[in-house]
Amino acid sequence: MLEDATPDTLKHVGGSPDRIEAAAKLTGQALYVSDMTLPGMLYAQVTKSPHARARIRGINTSKAEALPGVRAVLTGAELEYRIGLYVVDKYLLARGEVRHFGEAVAAVAADTLEIARRAADLIEVDYEVLPPVLNHMDALKDDAPLVHPDLGKYDHVSAVFTPIPGTNIANQSKLRKGDVEKGFAEAEWLIEREYTNPSVQHVPMETHVAIAQWKMGDEVDIWTSCQSPFAVRNLFCYTFRLPLTQVRVMVPHVGGAFGGKAGIHLEPLVACLSRKAGGRPVKFQATREEEFSLLPCRSALTYRIKTGVAADGKIIAQKMTMYWDAGAYADYAVNVTRASGYSAAGPYEVPNAWVDAYTVYTNKPYGTAYRGFGHVEFFWGLERHMELVAQVIGMDPLEFRRLNTLKPGSITLTGEKITPNTGNPTKCLDVVAESIGYGALTAEETAREKATGCKIGKGIAALHKAPAMPPFTSSSIVLKMNSDGTVVVNTGLTEIGQGANTSLAQVVAERLGFDLAKIRISPDKDTDRDPYDWQTVASKGLVLAGNAAILACDDLLAKAYEVAGQVLRAQPADMDHDGEKIFVRHHRDRAVTFAALAIGYAYPDGNAIGGPLIGVGRYIAQGLANLDKETGQGNCALDWTFGAHGVIVEVDPESGEYHVLKICSAFDVGKAVHAEILRGQAVGGMVQGLGTACCEGYIYDEQGHLLNPSFTDNKIPTARDLPDVIESVAVETPQLDGPFGARGVGEHPMISVAPAIGNAILRAVGCELTHMPMRAEDVWRAMNQAAPIDNWITKTPNKSCKK
Amino acid sequence: MMRITVTVNGQVYERDVPGHRTLLHFLRQDLGLTGSKEGCGAGECGACTVLLDGHSVNACLVLAPEVDGRCVETVEGQAKDGKLSTIQDAFNRNHAVQCGFCTSGMVMSVQDLLVRTPKPSDDDIKEAIEGNFCRCTGYLQIIEAVRDASGRTEGKGGLKHA
Numbered sequence: 002m003l004e005d006a007t008p009d010t011l012k013h014v015g016g017s018p019d020r021i022e023a024a025a026k027l028t029g030q031a032l033y034v035s036d037m038t039l040p041g042m043l044y045a046q047v048t049k050s051p052h053a054r055a056r057i058r059g060i061n062t063s064k065a066e067a068l069p070g071v072r073a074v075l076t077g078a079e080l081e082y083r084i085g086l087y088v089v090d091k092y093l094l095a096r097g098e099v100r101h102f103g104e105a106v107a108a109v110a111a112d113t114l115e116i117a118r119r120a121a122d123l124i125e126v127d128y129e130v131l132p133p134v135l136n137h138m139d140a141l142k143d144d145a146p147l148v149h150p151d152l153g154k155y156d157h158v159s160a161v162f163t164p165i166p167g168t169n170i171a172n173q174s175k176l177r178k179g180d181v182e183k184g185f186a187e188a189e190w191l192i193e194r195e196y197t198n199p200s201v202q203h204v205p206m207e208t209h210v211a212i213a214q215w216k217m218g219d220e221v222d223i224w225t226s227c228q229s230p231f232a233v234r235n236l237f238c239y240t241f242r243l244p245l246t247q248v249r250v251m252v253p254h255v256g257g258a259f260g261g262k263a264g265i266h267l268e269p270l271v272a273c274l275s276r277k278a279g280g281r282p283v284k285f286q287a288t289r290e291e292e293f294s295l296l297p298c299r300s301a302l303t304y305r306i307k308t309g310v311a312a313d314g315k316i317i318a319q320k321m322t323m324y325w326d327a328g329a330y331a332d333y334a335v336n337v338t339r340a341s342g343y344s345a346a347g348p349y350e351v352p353n354a355w356v357d358a359y360t361v362y363t364n365k366p367y368g369t370a371y372r373g374f375g376h377v378e379f380f381w382g383l384e385r386h387m388e389l390v391a392q393v394i395g396m397d398p399l400e401f402r403r404l405n406t407l408k409p410g411s412i413t414l415t416g417e418k419i420t421p422n423t424g425n426p427t428k429c430l431d432v433v434a435e436s437i438g439y440g441a442l443t444a445e446e447t448a449r450e451k452a453t454g455c456k457i458g459k460g461i462a463a464l465h466k467a468p469a470m471p472p473f474t475s476s477s478i479v480l481k482m483n484s485d486g487t488v489v490v491n492t493g494l495t496e497i498g499q500g501a502n503t504s505l506a507q508v509v510a511e512r513l514g515f516d517l518a519k520i521r522i523s524p525d526k527d528t529d530r531d532p533y534d535w536q537t538v539a540s541k542g543l544v545l546a547g548n549a550a551i552l553a554c555d556d557l558l559a560k561a562y563e564v565a566g567q568v569l570r571a572q573p574a575d576m577d578h579d580g581e582k583i584f585v586r587h588h589r590d591r592a593v594t595f596a597a598l599a600i601g602y603a604y605p606d607g608n609a610i611g612g613p614l615i616g617v618g619r620y621i622a623q624g625l626a627n628l629d630k631e632t633g634q635g636n637c638a639l640d641w642t643f644g645a646h647g648v649i650v651e652v653d654p655e656s657g658e659y660h661v662l663k664i665c666s667a668f669d670v671g672k673a674v675h676a677e678i679l680r681g682q683a684v685g686g687m688v689q690g691l692g693t694a695c696c697e698g699y700i701y702d703e704q705g706h707l708l709n710p711s712f713t714d715n716k717i718p719t720a721r722d723l724p725d726v727i728e729s730v731a732v733e734t735p736q737l738d739g740p741f742g743a744r745g746v747g748e749h750p751m752i753s754v755a756p757a758i759g760n761a762i763l764r765a766v767g768c769e770l771t772h773m774p775m776r777a778e779d780v781w782r783a784m785n786q787a788a789p790i791d792n793w794i795t796k797t798p799n800k801s802c803k804k
Numbered sequence: 805m806m807r808i809t810v811t812v813n814g815q816v817y818e819r820d821v822p823g824h825r826t827l828l829h830f831l832r833q834d835l836g837l838t839g840s841k842e843g844c845g846a847g848e849c850g851a852c853t854v855l856l857d858g859h860s861v862n863a864c865l866v867l868a869p870e871v872d873g874r875c876v877e878t879v880e881g882q883a884k885d886g887k888l889s890t891i892q893d894a895f896n897r898n899h900a901v902q903c904g905f906c907t908s909g910m911v912m913s914v915q916d917l918l919v920r921t922p923k924p925s926d927d928d929i930k931e932a933i934e935g936n937f938c939r940c941t942g943y944l945q946i947i948e949a950v951r952d953a954s955g956r957t958e959g960k961g962g963l964k965h966a
């Protein structure tokens with residue numbers, strides 16, 4: 002923790018040591034669930050709905066069952082289990098009705114993948130096609146069909162979420178601060194606009210995959226490509242009413258996740274197939290196409306913002322209404338709604354605020370967590386809106402933002418007071434503005450415009466995010482010393498590419514004062530071996546697990562000192578240690594090595610004291626509580642990470658094509674624990690944000706068929722799409738209770754890339770974009786004031802969300 | 805079933821394969837070489853990139869019978885004598901690996917590039933890995949690793965502190 006940090010003497014924290022598991026990944030030796038085969042393992046496939054909404058009149062599985070090599074066939078009829086993270090609304094296989102295109106209606110397990118595929122094709126489903134409700138704004142209308150007529154009967158976490166039975170609203174989150182109408186009455190300007198974005202796919206390079214074996218006595222082993230082994234275990238046991246001791250979840254290397262693997266997905270179905278097949282292990286890996294519609298995506302959003310601004314340019318009131326498209330199941334979308342609701346104003350002080358955030362069911366693939374947890378989506382609207390407000394009131398957009406940012410003493414939407422150590426959004430804005438030469442074009446840029454015929458514009462956007470997590474979120478670390486004085490770190494935090502293992506090893510090495518080479522963190526996680534960590538999500542890993550690790554180090558050292566004290570006839574206060582040994586401070590050669598203490602100290606005659614040295618540390622979020630359901634007031638944020646992006650774009654005024662010449666990103670990370678891993682997160686997130694900004698998104702036809710479930714039709718950025726210049730800057734306002742002052746930053750780089758680009762395009766060619774992604778044709782249409790293309794379900798079929 | 809003889813990473817294998825088996829599944833399932841990954845199975849993502857007679861191919865688009873009598877190199881054959889190859893070493897040094905699922909394919913595409921173009925420009929690098937999707941890194945540290953592997957010292961990025 003910060004009071005213990007002595008920055009000038011840090012040996013490991015702040016450097017860029019090799020990533021622990023890099024060599025394994027570079028040589029192809031790292032094992033992913035995709036790579037695993039178990040003795041006797043069967044392969045699963047599912048039969049999927051070709052309709053967005055239909056009644057299942059009957060399913061004929063006889064042909065599939067007759068196929069040689071088929072060992073298990075399941076339909077929803079025999080699986081009366083529902084899963085759900087917050088609202089328990091999803092059957093393992095559709096029962097009675099299918100609710101989205103691509104939903105699983107039957108599943109098979111067979112000796113080979115080929116047989117399983119053939120069997121899945123042989124399953125005949127008799128559907129009565131029903132009219133789907135596709136647009137989330139339509140789903141709010143009184144006569145809209147109900148996606149979940151039984152919503153009132155579902156279990157849900159009622160302390161936090163509010164489903165509204167008899168509607169398509171899976172949750173409503175409210176926030177009330179001050180008196181927004183009074184603020185509007187006093188405002189000099191009132192500025193209102195609406196912003197939209199479609200569903201987006203995470204695209205982890207390794208698709209979802211799980212192997213499960215349901216053994217005798219209801220003991221279940223699960224190997225899964227997931228982010229949160231303990232969440233999978235606990236939710237699995239909740240669904241099947243099993244004690245937590247019966248289920249073991251193991252997570253080897255994970256080929257990308259980005260929130261899409263945060264919850265529980267394929268595991269229960271695969272386990273049921275194993276049970277049906279008499280306990281043989283079963284593996285199921287989604288195809289890339291299934292990744293788009295069998296598995297979840299990011300929710301679409303319609304965000305309406307009305308801002309009241311005083312004569313001096315200060316925001317005095319803001320009313321924010323969010324309509325989140327959950328798709329067919331609530332999954333994480335209800336919590337995205339909640340977390341976005343309480344952050345909806347961004348890093349700005351708004352004395353009078355009103356937020357209504359709705360999660361709306363539709364007949365589309367369902368939404369889940371995705372890097373940024375709603376913030377990528379709503380910051381698109383918010384930071385485009387701040388630009389609009391600045392323009393309308395005639396103030397420079399940077400100045401307007403600087404005037405309104407949260408500063409020490411400011412009160413957030415939920416009533417939290419900002420301190421000098423919360424972080425500094427203004428500085429992040431200043432850093433990126435300076436980097437891009439914000440404001441007028443340089444002579445060089447003007448010359449470039451002349452030479453190319455293109456227009457150059459510069460834009461900025463700010464961002465913030467706190468971990469969206471329960472107020473009682475906790476993590477723990479166990480350190481086990483080996484008899485050679487090296488240390489094994491056990492943690493339930495998974496390594497999904499973000500560098501958690503390497504950063505944690507740095508923290509442990511630093512706190513113990515050991516060489517990094519002495520610290521081992523296993524790449525795989527195991528709920529039977531590793532101590533509890535809530536989930537690997539929310540940019541909370543380093544802060545919670547890091548703090549737990551520091552305490553575990555202290556515990557390990559205290560235990561070692563206790564035994565050393567007897568051996569050396571000294572009190573702990575009179576001893577010190579280096580990476581090898583504990584010694585008496587004033588007689589350095591009176592020393593005992595850690596190796597000699599590690600599994601119990603034996604005197605020369607064989608008599609022994611102590612025992613294996615195991616350090617235990619835990620951390621639980623401090624001072625947080627559930628927000629008041631009516632007002633949204635309370636303390637919800639473990640830490641706020643602020644940031645900003647500045648971009649320079651070049652737009653072809655003829656075609657609308659554009660290219661990012663430079664992007665600079667700055668985040669107030671408190672302390673950069675690993676400089677290069679941090680830069681990897683910053684650039685990787687920024688490029689993922691570029692995809693969201695420029696080209697990615699689900700396209701449906703009017704029946705709700707997903708039209709682009711592939712890399713050909715849903716392009717993601719390649720190496721060719723990179724901005725010419727990329728800069729990453731760490732601002733380091735220490736977090737008082739962060740490990741060595743650090744705070745989380747895994748998600749933030751993806752947030753606000755899109756509005757920064759949108760704002761730059763506005764400066765370059767003067768066109769106002771309110772829908773993301775901004776494809777070249779969208780820019781062209783906006784420049785030419787042509788109607789937007791009509792294929793994004795966020796806009797059609799009801800054409801407009803404006804009253 | 806067809807009998808094929810193929811040299812993979814210098815070792816000769818003789819196997820019976822069904823005519824529709826892809827090279828990728830042949831490597832992963834029949835030979836247990838799971839370093840090459842499947843990201844799409846449709847020639848779109850590059851995770852399965854291997855060298856076939858010295859040229860990079862998407863192993864998911866090649867049928868196993870087509871490689872009869874030919875030479876395949878995969879990521880498993882790159883490190884020699886317990887040492888990472890120059891490219892692997894540069895990837896490690898430049899922190900070009902995150903989740904690692906694209907990494908094998910990237911390494912093989914870069915291998916192909918550097919054999920043909922030992923001193924590639926940034927455009928050459930981008931072109932060479934354009935067909936290799938990476939969702940984690942944003943490509944920058946990969947490009948820096950390739951520059952480094954080719955002996956170029958300029959263009960080394962770094963985190964700035966403010």
Ligand code: FES
Binds near residue numbers: 841846849852863864
């Ligand atoms: S798996 Fe071969 S290109 Fe994607």
Ligand code: FES
Binds near residue numbers: 902904
């Ligand atoms: S490192 Fe994860 S996809 Fe490239």
